[in-house]
Amino acid sequence: MSTIQPVSEEHPDVAxxxxxxxxxxxxxDTLVRKYERQLFRIAQHITQNREDAEDVMQDAFLxxxxxxxxxxxxxxxxxxxxxxxxxxxLMRLRKRRTGKLVSMDEDLQTEEGSVPRDFADWAxxxxxxxxxxxxAEILKKTIQGLPQGFRVVFVLRDVDGLSTExxxxxxGLSVPAVKSRLLRxxxxxxxxxxxxxxxxxxxxxxxxxxxKADGPTGDEVEA
Amino acid sequence: MTCTEFLSILDDVLDESVxxxxxxxxxxxxxxxxxxxxxxxxxxxxxxxxxxHEIYELPTEVSERLHLAIRSKCKKGC
Numbered sequence: 138m139s140t141i142q143p144v145s146e147e148h149p150d151v152a153x154x155x156x157x158x159x160x161x162x163x164x165x166d167t168l169v170r171k172y173e174r175q176l177f178r179i180a181q182h183i184t185q186n187r188e189d190a191e192d193v194m195q196d197a198f199l200x201x202x203x204x205x206x207x208x209x210x211x212x213x214x215x216x217x218x219x220x221x222x223x224x225x226x227l228m229r230l231r232k233r234r235t236g237k238l239v240s241m242d243e244d245l246q247t248e249e250g251s252v253p254r255d256f257a258d259w260a261x262x263x264x265x266x267x268x269x270x271x272x273a274e275i276l277k278k279t280i281q282g283l284p285q286g287f288r289v290v291f292v293l294r295d296v297d298g299l300s301t302e303x304x305x306x307x308x309g310l311s312v313p314a315v316k317s318r319l320l321r322x323x324x325x326x327x328x329x330x331x332x333x334x335x336x337x338x339x340x341x342x343x344x345x346x347x348x349k350a351d352g353p354t355g356d357e358v359e360a
Numbered sequence: 361m362t363c364t365e366f367l368s369i370l371d372d373v374l375d376e377s378v379x380x381x382x383x384x385x386x387x388x389x390x391x392x393x394x395x396x397x398x399x400x401x402x403x404x405x406x407x408x409x410x411x412x413h414e415i416y417e418l419p420t421e422v423s424e425r426l427h428l429a430i431r432s433k434c435k436k437g438c
Contacts, residue, residue: 162434169430174418181416191422195429202430253367256395259402264409277415295407320371327399327406334402 150214157205169198172215175297176222182292183226183285186233193229197222212306216299219307223289251321255331263334279329287322294319361389366396374404 150171156164176197180190201208201218208217264272280288293304294315305315366389372378373386390397 162431165430165434166427169427173423173426174414177418177422178414178416190416191425194422195426198426198430199433202433253395253399256398258398259405263405264413272413273415276410276413280410280415291410296410316371323371323374323403323406324399326410327403330406330409331402334405 148213151210154205154208154210154214157202165202168214172218173198175215176218178296179219179222179289179292180226182280182288183223184229184233185281189226189229189233193222193225197225200225213303216303216307219293219297219299220309223308251324253324253328255328255335257331257335259331259334260336267333275330275333279326282329283322283325287318287325290315290318291322291326295323361385363389363393363396366390366393367399370400370403373400374407 150168153164153168157168173194176194177190180193180197181187184190184193197218201221204221208214260266267275280291283291289308290304290310293299293307294301299307301312301315301319304310304319305312308315310318366373366386369378369382369386378386390400
């Protein structure tokens with residue numbers, strides 16, 4: 138189980154935030170350099186648009202600077218920053234969709250990927266069968282196909298390395314909701330990547346693939 | 361342990377946060393269930409691939425524009 142990490146006063150961000158509050162702008166520049174890549178990535182994953190992601194990142198950092206007095210230090214500075222960026226991203230999407238309600242809960246009714254269906258083993262180091270740009274395209278296409286609410290949980294938990302509790306806090310979700318979405322996201326991505334990364338041997342016949350696609354055959358399977 | 365039970369704790373297995381006694385049950389299950397073994401290995405690999413490959417690199421010019429905007433705003437005393 139993930140546990141809540143106590144926010145220590147020793148965390149380097151705490152000292153940097155204090156310096157910014159004391160008027161040291163260069164300390165804020167340090168914080169921005171530390172987190173700009175992650176914030177850009179999160180904004181890209183939510184908005185799926187480079188210009189929007191750039192605007193969101195800039196607005197989020199400026200808003201965080203303006204609201205720094207409201208940062209209580211109960212959570213990590215980065216978690217607080219992500220929450221601002223997620224809200225900015227959703228607002229940006231809302232504008233694009235002319236006011237239509239946009240939330241982290243949309244498009245989550247799909248049952249896809251809730252149960253594994255592809256049991257083909259992957260080639261060793263399968264990503265090496267593709268060049269960098271091919272691989273980037275595969276990964277982009279694969280993750281873009283996920284519902285937004287799954288995608289962002291996966292990025293925060295598995296790519297950014299936030300804890301389950303921090304992810305829940307950043308997204309305004311409950312811990313059980315984060316856990317459920319993370320499992321679904323991981324399984325859906327695995328299933329989609331399997332199309333590219335499965336081991337290609339003469340034994341991997343179409344018939345075998347088709348049989349495996351029907352799910353586990355053992356009598357111990359209950360669902 | 362059944363496949364369904366294994367799947368329900370897959371995240372904990374991936375996050376290496378299962379109790380020692382459950383780990384033994386998992387090992388026993390994986391020894392006899394090739395499907396669950398594949399699901400575990402390939403899901404682990406899925407996470408690793410996404411963690412190791414940046415899909416959205418931050419372009420240098422975007423970073424420069426960001427720092428300019430922040431410096432300009434800060435000069436105005438925000």
